[in-house]
Amino acid sequence: MPAYNAQQYLKLTVESLRAQTVTDWQLLIMNDGSTDRTGEIADSLAQLDDRIRVIHQTNQGASATRNNGLALLGSSDDPICFFDADDLAEPDLLASLLALTGKHPDAPAVFGWSFKIDADGHPLSTNEPVQTDVVEGLRTWQDFVARNWVQSSGCALVKADALRVVDGYDSQITIGEDWDLWYRLALLGPLGYTSKHIYRYRVHPTCMSLCVRGRDGWDDRRRRLAKWKKLTPKEWQDDLLDGLARYRRRAVVFALQQCGESLRRRQVKRFVRCAGRTMLHTATMFPPTRWLEERFPYAKAR
Numbered sequence: 436m437p438a439y440n441a442q443q444y445l446k447l448t449v450e451s452l453r454a455q456t457v458t459d460w461q462l463l464i465m466n467d468g469s470t471d472r473t474g475e476i477a478d479s480l481a482q483l484d485d486r487i488r489v490i491h492q493t494n495q496g497a498s499a500t501r502n503n504g505l506a507l508l509g510s511s512d513d514p515i516c517f518f519d520a521d522d523l524a525e526p527d528l529l530a531s532l533l534a535l536t537g538k539h540p541d542a543p544a545v546f547g548w549s550f551k552i553d554a555d556g557h558p559l560s561t562n563e564p565v566q567t568d569v570v571e572g573l574r575t576w577q578d579f580v581a582r583n584w585v586q587s588s589g590c591a592l593v594k595a596d597a598l599r600v601v602d603g604y605d606s607q608i609t610i611g612e613d614w615d616l617w618y619r620l621a622l623l624g625p626l627g628y629t630s631k632h633i634y635r636y637r638v639h640p641t642c643m644s645l646c647v648r649g650r651d652g653w654d655d656r657r658r659r660l661a662k663w664k665k666l667t668p669k670e671w672q673d674d675l676l677d678g679l680a681r682y683r684r685r686a687v688v689f690a691l692q693q694c695g696e697s698l699r700r701r702q703v704k705r706f707v708r709c710a711g712r713t714m715l716h717t718a719t720m721f722p723p724t725r726w727l728e729e730r731f732p733y734a735k736a737r
Contacts (some may be wrong), residue, residue: 437500441520442476444637448520449480449487455723457529461513462487462506464520473520498604498612512595515587517588517613523552523635524589531633532592539573539627543597543620544625549586549634559638563646573625576618577672579665580678583614585626590634597623610655613700618663 438445438611452462464481466489468476474491481487492503503515514536518524519562530548533547545618551559585591601619604627618627660679667675 436462436518436520437465437467437497437504438469438473438477438520438583439494439497440469442469442470442472442475444521445473445476446480448518448522448524448551451523451525452518453484454526455524455529456527457533460529461485463507463517465500465504466491467500468492474587488693494607496609498608498712499606499689502603502606507596512593512707514594515598516592519587519589519639521639522587522589523556523637525633525635527660528590528633529592531629531631532590535571535627536592536727538571539625541624542573542591542621542627544591544617544626545629546585546591547629547631549590549636550632551638552635554637556635556637570630572628574628574669575680576621576626577674579614579618579621580675581681583611583617585613587636589615589632589636591617593620599688610653610660611659612655615662617657619666622666632713635693 436448441448449462449464452460462484464477464487466477471608474489477489490507492500495503505515514533516529516532521605531547532545535547536542539545546639551689553559578584597620600623605615609614617626657689658673663675664672
């Protein structure tokens with residue numbers, strides 16, 4: 436669990452893990468150079484529960500921190516969950532994922548569903564409808580081209596040997612580093628999934644997905660897609676292009692929805708920015724070129 440300036444939520448997150456119906460687990464908290472009381476709180480939690488271990492390091496970012504944690508585990512074959520320090524786990528999260536692993540023993544990883552909560556823990560209106568019937572199955576690498584089906588790293592259980600094969604997280608990617616990991620794992624074999632809600636993903640002003648914007652986001656997307664083209668076998672390249680086309684269509688639909696919402700709220704600047712982004716996604720399979728960005732400055736991600 437990488438933790439950076441997570442003093443507000445760290446204790447709540449760890450308590451949700453201590454409430455698991457499965458009790459045989461170990462938690463490694465990686466204090467990533469926090470400047471608040473995160474390290475102090477982590478140490479106090481470790482004193483309460485001998486299953487918790489704390490490592491303090493200089494700030495290196497979430498991906499590098501997760502990789503550092505993997506290195507500390509050595510040759511252990513125990514499956515791994517990558518929890519975030521501000522989210523919450525349902526009591527049966529580990530039990531559900533372990534049961535799913537038993538049903539799909541060859542899958543490099545398995546994952547469940549999550550729903551979003553706000554800073555105070557209340558469900559957000561943007562959550563997808565809860566399915567009354569639990570659906571289980573497999574997601575192939577083709578599925579992960581157009582969409583990141585694993586909504587948060589904490590709702591997945593990954594085999595340690597599979598992580599070693601794909602060499603963990605790419606520390607050069609800041610936005611979408613988890614998506615990149617799931618794609619590379621899916622190239623090894625389909626990932627098992629369940630539609631059961633087992634995780635609560637907290638959305639707040641300081642969460643990573645909202646803090647990294649602009650050129651960093653576009654550059655990460657370029658790096659990720661270029662990497663996928665290199666890793667994907669030649670005989671699968673057509674499927675990769677089809678998946679990227681589906682991804683582009685999803686991006687256009689999302690941008691159009693933002694345009695409509697901006698008009699409804701009479702947010703003119705936001706509407707112009709979203710409209711420009713729609714044009715960019717429509718014009719190219721990849722993130723916008725310098726030529727387009729110069730002519731549509733409002734379309735730059737912010």
